[in-house]
Amino acid sequence: MRTNKNRLEALSDGMFAIILTLLVLELKVPELANSSASVFAAGMAELAPKLLAFLFSFFILAIFWVNHHHIVHQIQHVDAKLLWLNISLLFFASLFPFLTAFIGDYPLNPFVVALFPLNMALSSVVLRALWKYAFVGTTLAPNQLTHAQKRQRLRQETRNTLINLAAAALAFVWVPITLTIIVAMPFLFVVPKLLTGPQRMLQQAASGTSSEE
Secondary structure (H helix, E strand, O other): OOEOOHHHHHHHHHHHHHHHHHHHHOOOOOOOOOOOHHHHHHHHHHHHHHHHHHHHHHHHHHHHHHHHHHHHHHOOOEOHHHHHHHHHHHHHHHOHHHHHHHHHHOOOOHHHHHHHHHHHHHHHHHHHHHHHHHHHHOOOOOOOOOHHHHHHHHHHHHHHHHHHHHHHHHOOOOHHHHHHHHHHHHHHHHHHHHHHHHHHHHHHHHHOOOOOO
């Protein structure tokens, strides 16, 4: 049975807003014995791991939300399977505040650090399944994508999953490698889109197509 997507959008946006809010609650104000520069620097140094964990978690979640927004924007109707795929994505997204706090407390523990990219990989798997079901497996999201474009999107999601799984495994080789990959991931997703965005809009304008996705 197909229904409209209004409640799915409301639940998803509300959940992402709550999750992003929970992230910042893990940043506890450091206790400063006095107003000297050395005490302030020591307090900030103690806060640094949690602050860095907050920053990359915030942008990772922002990337998931943007991708989710573009997918749902094109969906005209939803059914039971799509709803459960969406709920599964929200479940893995809701784990990020806990994992952020965990990695902030134990930034050099390979078991703890590996959990973060592992959760990213599982989130990517569900996001891929959601996109494939809406755009390839059904007509829930009518589109004019070519077969090659659909394959390219699915390969991209598969590649993202493999990168995250590799990052999780590398935590047991050398933790800084995994931390570097985690920090770099938002830039790998966002910067190329920012660079290609204006060019794509010009191409769409020249061809007379809409830039709305």
